[in-house]
Every structure is written in C-alpha cells, then in structure tokens.
Amino acid sequence: MKYISLVLTMLSLLASCKKNIGNNGIYVENATELKNAIEQSKPGDNIILSNGIWKNTGITFYGYGTKDKPISMSAETPGKVFLEGNSYLHLGGEHLHVSGLYFRNGYSPNSSIIRFMINEDSVANYCRVTNTVIKDFNQPNRYTNDRWIEFYGKHNSFDHNFVSGKSNDGETLRVFFTGNQHINNHHQITHNYFGPRPRKGGPRAETIRIGDSKTRFAPGYVNVSHNYFEACNGEVEIISDKTNFNIFNRNIFYKSEGSLVLRHSNYAKVNGNIFIGGDDSDFYGGIRVVNSGHSITNNYFYKIKGQEFRSPLAIMNGIPMTPLNRYLQVSDVVIANNTWIDCKSPWQIGIGENIESASVLPASEIRSAPPIRTIVTNNLIYNTRIDNSPVINHSEMNGIKFHNNVIDNNGETYSEFNVLKNGILTMKKVNEWLYIPADTNDPILSDTYIVNDVPLIETDLFGSRRKDKNRIGAINQLSPAEEFVNDKNKYGPDWFSPKNVTHEPKIIKATATKGDLARKIEQAQSGDIIELTDTAYHIEKPLSIDKDITLRSKDSTNKAQLLFSGATDSVAFKIMPKGHLKLKDLHIKGLDHIIAFSPLKDHMSSAYSVDVDNSKIENFAFIIKAYKGSFANNITLKNTLFKNCSNGIVLAADLKGDYNAEMVLIDHCTFLNIDKNVIDFFRDGYDESTIGGHLTVTNSNFTACGKLEKSSILLKTKGIINVLLANNTFKENPVDYAALLWGEKNNHYTNNTFIKSGGIKVEEQQKLKILY
Secondary structure: OHHHHHHHHHHHHHHHHHHEEEOOEEEEOOHHHHHHHHHHOOOOOEEEEOOEEEEOOEEEEEEEOOOOOOEEEEEOOOOOEEEEEOOEEEEEEEOEEEEOEEEEEEOOOOOOOEEOEEEOOEEEEOOEEEOOEEEOOOOOOOOOOOOOEEEOOEOOEEEOOEEEOOOOOOOOEEEOOOOHHHOOOOOEEEOOEEOOEOOOOOOOOOOEEEOOHHHOOOEOOOEEEOOEEEOEOOOOEEEEEOOEOOEEEOOEEEOOOOEEEOOOOOOOEEEOOEEEOOOOOOOOOOEEEOOEOOEEEOOEEEOOOOOHHHOOEEEEOEOOOOOOOOOOOOEOOEEEOOEEEOOOOOEEEEEOOOHHHOOOOOHHHOOOEOOEOEEEEOOEEEEOOOOOOOEEEOOOOOOEEEEOOEEEEOOEOOOHHHOOEEOOOOEEEOOOOOEEEOOOOOHHHHOOOOOOOOOOOOEOOOOOEOOOOOOOOOOOOHHHHHHOOOOHHHOOOOOOOOOOOOOOOOEEEEOOOOOHHHHHHHHOOOOOEEEEOOOEEEEOOOEEEOOEEEEEEOOOOOOEEEEEOOOOOOEEEEEOOOOEEEEEOEEEEOOOOOEEEEEOOOOOOOOEEEEEEOOEEEOOOEEEEOOOOOOEEEEEEEOOEEEEEEEEEEEOOOOOOOOOEEEEEEEOOEEEEEEEEEEEEOOOOEOOOOOOOEEEEEOOEEEOOOOOOOOOEEEEOOOOOEEEEEOOEEEOOOOOEEEEEEOOOEEEEEOOEEEOOOEEEEEOOOOOOEOO
16 A cells, blocks of 8 residues: 555656756646646746647737746747647737747638737737747638738747748738837847748738838838748738838848838838849849838849839839828939849839829829939949840939949940940859859949948948948958858758658559549549540549649540539539649540539639640530639640530639639630630739739630620630730631730730631720729
8 A cells, every 4th residue: 555655656746747847847738738837927937838739729828027037938849849720829928938839730710820919908029939830821711811920019029930831811921000009119020931922813912011001101120131032922022011110131032923012111221132033934023112211232133034013123103192002202212232133124113104094093093203312323233145125214213313333234235324334244153143243353343432322331242341342233242252152941940941852753544443533543642643544434523633643645646535424513623722633635525514624612722723735625514613712823725625615714703803813824725616704814903013814825726616705705804914815816706806905914916817706906994993
C-alpha cells in the first residue's frame, strides 16, 4: 500500500513538473489549459503550446506584460504546433509575444487569422508575432472576404514570418486606422516572406494595404522593410499605401505581377527596394506614384515590363477637387538615384489621363491634373536592347524638372522630351539580374545634380556611403554590390523553408472497364499522365479533377471516345480547387443537358485551369460554364473542334469588378453550330487599375453559330481589358456583329474574314458601372 502511495505521489509530481517547467514556463496541452494559462499569466511568463495538431482552436491572448518582461506564447518546438480547422489568434493588451506557430489546413471563422485586437475595448499595443507560418489558410469560397493579418493599436510588430497562398477575396495583411488609438502607430512589418499569392481576377487582393480612402490624411509611420515578395500576383497593387509618413525600405519584389502603389499616401519614403522581373510575363510592376511629398530613392528595377498602371515608374495624373477615394494630383515628389535595367518604357508620365472619357464618366472621375513641382534626377536607364520609347508622356510633364538623368539605350541616341543624357556605359553583370557600373569614375556618372530641394541621400542601394563620392543611379560602389546574394531563405522563420516537391510524372494506363478511369484519376499524383488504351469509354458520373492531370489517347491518330451520360445539369469534368485538366487527342461527346467543363458551384477556394489540344467536343449544353466566385487562371484551347452545343464558353458569373478567368487562349479551333454564348467573357464595373482579363482568339473558324443569340453579338467581351482577334474566319453566323470591342482599352483585331457574319464594331467609350 505504501508502495502504491509513493508511485501516485511521484506521478503527481511529474504531472506538476509538466505543467510548470521552470523559468516561468507554463506547458499546456489543450484549449482549456491554454485559456487558464492566459487568464493567470503575469509579466515574464512563457506559455508553451505542446507539439501536435490544435484543431478548431481560437486563441484570445489577453494580458499586460512589460517592455522588460513580456508575456510570451510559443511553440514547444517551432513549426511543430499546427493550428488547423477553424483556428485564429487575436491579441489584446500590451507587450505580448507569440512565436513558432503554423496555421494550415483550415480557415478562420472570423475576419482574420491574426489580429492585433480582441474587440474595441481590448486593443493590442507593443505586441509581436514572429517566427510563424500561415500557408493556404483559405476560406472555402474565394468570394468570401477576410484578411489574414489585421493590425490595430500602436507599436505592434509582425516579423520573420512566412505567409503564402491566399486565394480568396481580401488583403493578405491590412493596417487599420479607425480612431485615434490606431493612428501614429509605428507598426513594424519586417523580415517576412510574402507569397506566392495567385491571381484573383479583380480588386481587393493586395498583399499589404495600409489604411483606406477615408483615412488618407491619417499619419501612420508604418515601417515595411526587409521583406521578400515572391509571385504576389493577386492584383495590380501588391502594396497599397493609403496613409502618410510610411516607410518602404529594402524590400525585394521577385517576379510579382503588381506594383508598390502610393495610392492615397503622402510623404512616403521608398528607398533601396529591388524589383526583379523577367521575360516570362508582361505584368511585372514597379512603383506607382500618386499624391504628394514622396521620396523615391536608390531603387533598382530589372526587366519590369508592365504597362501604364504597372509601369516600372508610373507617375499618375490626378483629379481636380478629387473625392476622397480617387486620385490626388502628384506634387512635390523627389525621384532620385534609381536604376532601370532592360525595362520596357520605364518612365510613364500622366498615367490614367482620360479626358476623352468625359462623355461616359462623371467629372469626379476625369484625371486631368498632371504632376507638378516634382524632381526626377540622377537616375540611370540601361538597356542591352534598344527601347524605342524609354519615356512615354500620356498627358503633360511641364511640372516635372529633369536633371542629370543618364541613358545608355544600347548605344542608340535617345532625344525625345530632352530629359535624358546619352552615354556609353561599361556595365558588369554580377548575376542573372544585377548589373552594376564597372567604371565608377566614368565622368557621366559623376555629374550629379545637387540642389537644396533634393534631400541628401546618405547611402546607396547596398549601404555604401554617398557623402564623399556620389554617383548617378542606385549603386555607388562596386564591392558591396558584388557581394550581395538574393537569398529568399533569409526571410521568414529560420525553421521553415518552402519545399518544391518534385514528382516524376508517371504514365498510367486506363481501360474502358466501368469505373477504371475515375479510379485511375483518383489514384494519380499531380503531374501524372493517364493514357486511354481502349476505343470507347461510357461514363455516367462526373470525373472530378483536383490535381494537375493529363488525359490522352494512346494513339493520337485514333482518338479514344469519352461518352458522357447523366442527369440534367450534370458535368462531364468537374474541376475542383487547384485542379488543372489537360486533354489531348480525345473525342468527347455528351448530351444536350450536360456541361462539358465546370468548376464547383460552391467552395472554389482556389483557381483552376483547363487545357485542350487536338480534340473534338460535341453535343453539350455548355462547353465551359463558370459560377460566381470561380476563377480560371488559364483556359487554353488549341486545334480542337467544338460542335453542336447549346452554349459555348460562358465566363460571366461575377459582378462588381470581378471576372471569372485571367488568360483565355483559343488558337486553331473550329466552332460549328453553337447556338448562343459562343464566347461570353464579361466583367462588370469601371475600375481603371485592374488589368484583366485576357482573351486571345487566333486562326480559328466560327461557322453557323449564334442562331439563338439574343444580343446578336457572337463573341461578347464587355468590360474585358485585353482582347486580340486575329486571322479568324466568321462564316454564316446570323448575328449583327462578330464582336463588339472596347476601343479605349487593349482591344485589337486584325486580318479577320467575315462571310455573312456582320463584322467587328469598336466602341471607343463603354459606359460601365463605377465600382467605388
């Protein structure tokens, strides 16, 4: 009996030691213990979450630590504490530190995952979240709005974190300014990794947004520095700055299809940032300038090829007497000691000028005020290929003073606007994107502009002092630039690195035995190829595609047939979130009540893609039908016959600025006897800064289509920004117009043939709903 009592006593002591592990460390294993620990915590305590999965755990972390003795909450092992399901972290109080958590496999039931506020009476100040990961923690529906990180209060910090994969509506991180307790906040957003963020197909997909139009006069002093932004493609604005006195210092933007936008801000300091683009996208952006008092210095741009709102340097026109939510005239801005390498038309002045749209827009939308009292000086443009238009003036630029800016346009003299000095420079290529002047004593680089209205720039892009020896461009000395290494692993938590899992594609044989094809699709891994070995496959249920999968005939000259049957409004290929279906050398036949390709009606948390090549598709109710909130990153149709369908490609389910696909490419296809909606690609609403979607139709034939088309327009593209129709033949289509194009936008047509099919009409000014 004494022995049993001794054992029980020892077990009790061990359990006690597990709960309190010394040095004010409080070990917790479940939500109840965590709640009790938070309620009992005092300055200097460290609440330690046990390793494992914490399912549906809403953490309300409230307490008052001190500067010297914060209250901490940390993972037992960083990266081994997983917050899943309906989980979140909201902080309230002062001097709280959180570290080492991993949010995955779920979504927040609230407006945010991490929020520096519990409620209006419990705001966080001097609190820090660090060493934490949020990955693919998306709402089930893409159109459900939330933010992943919400800043309130003052002096809060979000640093050394990894944030990736937000695909639903709403900013990734937002700083709120909803009262005096939230302005002059001095928040720190530093040393984080952001991205990738996939294309959303509309506005409200910034990676960082600071304030809004109602708080555009509020002082912020937010510091966004030393962060890495990779493939942040959500929308045209990667960062949208809408308050004042904020700092953007030494960030790297790597192949991100958007810009750092000074949207409603004043007196921003944009210094030492690196923008890396490439030849693989025409949408990589730079810096867009709006409003007053900014200092833009020491920034480096490589192969940034975005146009207009995504230009490497976009200086906007403003609106006289502008409403709060629109564009104030650019004034009193200094743009000095920056470098552009192989960028396309790097300087674009008067972006957004739209006086010609006065007939379809209210006066409050007309951007007719050009930039004034602005200085552009000591900048360098270098091209390894000739750029015919390094500077584009959309409006007028008499209000800008240009001093001592140098261009080497691959040796060709550039003289338009008289704003650049021509030189022949010797440049050293340090790596695939970094070019530096090999001769820092070159006289043309030494001829810098010095005047009182340009503030002293003390260092260059890599920290070298300028005081004793200043040079034109972002790089002042060779050796620090030569030593710089672009290593994204230096950002975010030290315990986490995004792993690119490689899978060697397998070729999997599928027979016509009932259920075999569906089973092989389910068992396949992303990237695998399923080869159809039989002649005819009778399929009664939808084939669900939730990965990157290819279906193809074993013999390309003898196409396998997929014969679909099923209930009304059923789908042949049901495309799930992240599904990428590739079809090649197939004959697909349905019934007039079945949809060939469609995303889910609900719970489309991520984008999908469809590729069809060298195939035949016939007898469907719809070829492709989109639903609200669904989004196709790419739809590519090549060398394919579409015939005898009630409807064609319908991408017209969203309203208010969103659209259902980014890139739609149709090449060498034939559309025969499609009753209506041959192509219905629609975006509702006027939003000048959203650059999408894209429709390209080339080398294709449209015959006997549109007989039930009420609009009498064969290809409907209202509101779509980029349309190209080239080398197509329209024959015996009983419509008034083959297409109605938006002339003001990037809509073009060339070398098309029309036989009893109307023609193409260009409408220069489309009247659309204003989104704001």
